[in-house]
Amino acid sequence: MAGTKGDGFRVVISGAGVAGLTLASALEKAGVDYVLLERRDEVAPQIGASIGIFPCSARILDQLGAWKELKKLCEPLQVFYSRDGKGQLVATPDRSPRLMQARTGYGSAWGERQNLLKGILGSIKDRSRIHVNKKVVDVKHDFDGVTVICDDGSSYQADLLVGADGAYSRTRQKMWELAEPEKPEIVRADRDRMTAEHNCIFGIAKGVDSPKIKAGDVNTTYDVGRCALTIVADKxxxxxxxxxxLGRKHRVGDMPRYTDDDARAFVERNGDIVIVPGTGGLTLAELWAKTVTFRLVPIEEAKFRLWHWGRIVCAGDSVHKATPNLGLGGNSAIETAATLANAIKRLADAQNATGRRPTLAEIDAEMAQYQRERVVRAMGVVDASARLTRLQNMRGLSAKLFVKFVRPRLTEFLPETLSNTMVGAAKLDFLPLPEASLTGTMPFNPTMNDGVGGSKLHRMLIALPLLVLAFVASSVMDATPVGRLAAAVRDGGVIPAIRDRVPILRHFYHIPSFDDFLALVNTFFYPSIFGTDPDARRQMISFITDGTVLQLIWHFESARRASLLTPIQLPNFFSLLGQVVGIGVVSPVYCFLYYLFTPVEKFAAIDRRLTNTRVSYASLPAVLLAYLLPFYAVCFWPNLVGRQCWLFLWQLYPVWLALARWGISKVFLQETMDTDKIQRPLKDLNAMKVYVGGASLLAAGLWWWVILGGMSQAGGLGAVVASVWNTFVPRGLPSGSAGSLEKFASEFLRWDQVFALGSHLLWLAYLFWDMRKAGMLREGLLKTVILGAILVPLVGPGATLGVGWLVREQILATRRHKDALTLESVARLHGGYF
Structure with missing residues (x-):
């Protein structure tokens, strides 16, 4: 017998691939007895494969002491290029690998798989535990232990057997045999779970001489039914x-097997794929001519449900097999090995503490915990890789539409997908965290998994009161009952209640039906803008000034990196809709959608709260020119006919605002996002404070101007309360039965303000609640809400909204999630850097 159990907890690892070597190195550093069995005659053979190393695994390799040497052997990635089958770019070249470095402390690199294996092997001090030419042929399992039998007659006893022996794992097969009597349905399903719908030829070319490629370039070619990926290294x-x-879906027992001749035929069929176009470019056929090693294989995909049974557990490709398109298969195996090492360390520590071997039930509990900790992330990698495979092979109409229309506008599609898989990466709990991993702008956080904040259905249910508010607002602010009164005023030809006969302007844009509609809408504003109802006039001026704060917030949020491909990118659409049905109806819907699509976890990276300054810096001048100043002209222009002209203009402010923001950004501002997100992620913070803070001061000033203007001569607190009551508080529901358009309009606009700003203040409460759950709001939610309630009567709802939004922005910029691993959090939780 080649190996027997000693006094300590002992592990047999089958397979010296990425997962097996990582686990061996981790167990050595944990002080756990193990033996590693490899069926080949060497541990790190050259099989023509290459592999990407991303931050999620680089941190673990750094913990093991392997990263420093490994990164010297790998090519750091620099620029991503996405191309069609003819080599033409389908998106702007993406230089965001630098962003990955800034976010996590680790760059993304690519190199030969053999070098990765050698690097991990180099971190293992005692090589006597590693045995080659050891093909596992049988496993004996009982209550007290497990015995692994090899084809040369040798056997090894242990407390636990780990199958890290690949997609066609012999260990997994034996586990199925033992588990099937107890779990027949799961085993039967797992036996048929691995499929292949694509094949892949991978190779390494040397001496490629093309002036159009340089070290660090990553070129991805999207084509119908096929794709290609190249990573350029030095020399x-x-x-x-x-x-x-493939023509059909293959399953276990039906997987194609390929020869070198099959690989040559593959290249003959697909040699016309253009890697880089034009003179001096590169095709797949030209790349093949320089290829020194290659292999054609089917691309298996599998998400197995049974990860462990009794004293047998599997890791890496033997439980989660992903396509190579995302480049995370090996990285996921390293994470799984680290998580398993943590579980084994707990078992070994328990044995050392109690002096007795863990029971079968205790081992089963730890292995179940290992699976729970890894299954979501591991299966997420399989799913994300599968989606990317089908996108790159342009499978189906949706994939074709994505490549043609969405991908060009999603310049950081792959890096953002990768970043979301990085933040929740596993680590070795018993080894120190490298300082590099604690200093990034997107700290690792084990509770975030794929970077999103819970299910959208859950958030939808939480935010349902906002939709209810929108429904109530639409009922209260129904202007249909006074349509005939408004039409009568419009068609009467002169403005009522004005001493001088001021004609109603009916023609402005010279589009008869459109002008008629706007003239009808204008009648609702006559009591406010012409002063026939002083309270309504003061209320409207304050309301529109508060709206400046709201507009600026909407435009900052629309330019935010976290708002990409969400409805929040369309502030002028919401404004235009608000002009039609009332901003008080639209605002709760906007707030609902924002809460639904923007959980606080979206700001895990500091740069995601950053706005595109070319757009956001244009927001204040655009809002002033297209929204606020035209309305002040509506209210204060000396000529009453002129006020009507300004009102016609102001009614379309969302259109003018969109044009103004676009024009100012294009003429006066430059695109700096590529450097801002890496070097200056807080660049826009001061502009936010100046813009929104200034608008809030103006709103507070107008609030008190209105209050003082509505006070009686007696003065005092009672007069202040009376002024607020008379000006801002609705007297009742706007009703067409009142017989007065003036009364209806004044009540309508008061309710408009209540719903518009009230929904945004409720929205702020939701956002602060999110931050409290994330441990970022250290002042307490109740205290914050009480302070907001005090501010509303003191400075008005618009200023309160601005101040609250700026406070939130400061928190997003300076505080991280309670579980984020930073220098500060590690010092706080562990009494210093460890």
Whole structure:
């Protein structure tokens, strides 16, 4: 017998691939007895494969002491290029690998798989535990232990057997045999779970001489039914992959097997794929001519449900097999090995503390915990890789539409997808965290998983009161009952209640039906703008000034990186809709959608709260020119006919605002996002304070101007309360039965303000609640809400909204999630850096 159990907890690892070597290195550093069995005659063979190393695994390799040497052997990624089958760019070249470095403290690199294996092997001090030419042929399992039998007759006893032996795992097969009597349905399903719908040829080319490629370039070619990926390294080395969609779905027992001749035929069929176009460019056929090692294989995909049974557990490809398109298969195996090492360390520590071996039930509990900790992230990688595979092979209409229309506008599609898989990465709990991993702008956080904040259905249910508010607002602010009164005023030809006969302006844009509609809407504003109802006039001026704060917030949020591809990117659409049905009806809907699509977890990276300054810096001048100043002209222009002209203009302010923001941004401002997100993620913070803070001061000033203007001569607190009551508080529901358009309009606009600003103040409460759950609001939610309630009567709802939004912005910019691993949090939780 080649190996027997000693006094300590002992592990047999089958397979010296990425997962097996990582686990071996981790167990050595944990002080756990183990033996590693490899069926090949060497541990790190050259099989023509390359592999990407991303921050999620780089941190673990750094903990093991392997990263420093490994990164010297890998090519750091620099620029992502996305192309169609003819080599033409389908999106702007993406230089965001630098962003990944800034976010996590680790860059993204690519190199030969053999070098990764050698690097991990180099972190293992005692090589006597590693045995080659050890093909596992049988496993004996009982209550007291497990015995692994190899084809040379040797056997090894242990407390636990780990199958890290790949997609066609012999260990997993034996586990199924033992588990099937107890879990027949799961085992039967798992036996049929691995499929292949694509093949892939991967190779390494040397001496590639093309002036159009340089070290660090990553070129991805999207094409119908096929794709290609190349990573350029130093000295003309190119790591490359190319895929085809197979004619049907293959399963275990029916997987295609390929020869070198099959690989040559593959290239003959697909050699016309253009990697880089034009003179001096590169095709797949030209790359093949420089290829020194290659292999054609089916691309298996699998998400197995049974990860462990008794004293047998699996890791890496033997439980989660992903396509190579996302480049995370090996990285996921490293994470799984780290998580398993943590579980084994807990078992070993328990044995050392109690002096007895863990029971079968205790081992089963720890292995179940290991699976729970890893299954969501591991399966997420399989799913994300599968989606990317089908996108790159342009499978189906949705994929074709994505590549043609969405991908060009999503310049950081792959990096953002990768970043979301980085933030919740596993680590070795028993080894120190490298300082590099604690200093990034997107700190690792084990509770975030794929970077999103819970299910959208859950958030939808929480925010349902906002939709209820929108429904109530639409009922209260129904202007249909006074349509005939408004039409009568419009068609009467002169403005009522004005001493001089001021004609009603009916023609402005010279589009008869459109002018008639706007003239009808204008009648609702006559009591306010012409002063026939002084309270309504003061209320309207304050309301529109408060709206400046709201507009600026909407435009800042629309330019935010976290708002990409959400409805929040369309502030002028919401404003235009608000002009039609009332901003008080639209505001709760906007707030609902924002809460639904923007959980606080979206700001895990500091740069995600950053706005595109070319757009956001244009927001204040655009809002002033297109929204606020035209309305002040509506109210204060000396000529009453002129006021009507300004009102016609102001009614379309969302259109003029969109044009003004676009024009100012294009003529006066430059695009700096590529450097801002990496070097200046807080660049826009001061502008936010000046813009929104200034608008809030103006809103507070108008609030008190209105209050003082409505006070009686007696003065005092009672007069202040009376002024607020008379000016801002609705007397009742706007009703067409009142017989007065003036009364209806004044009540309508008061309710408009209540719903518009009230919904945004409720929205702020939701956002602060999110931050409290994330541990970022250290002042307490109740205290914050009480302070907001005090501010509303003191400075008005608009200023309160601005101040609250700025406070939230400051928190997003300076505080991280309670579980984020930073230098500050590690010092706080562990009494210093460790």
């Amino acid at each position: 003309g080395t190119v790591y490359w992959f190319s895929q085809e969609r």
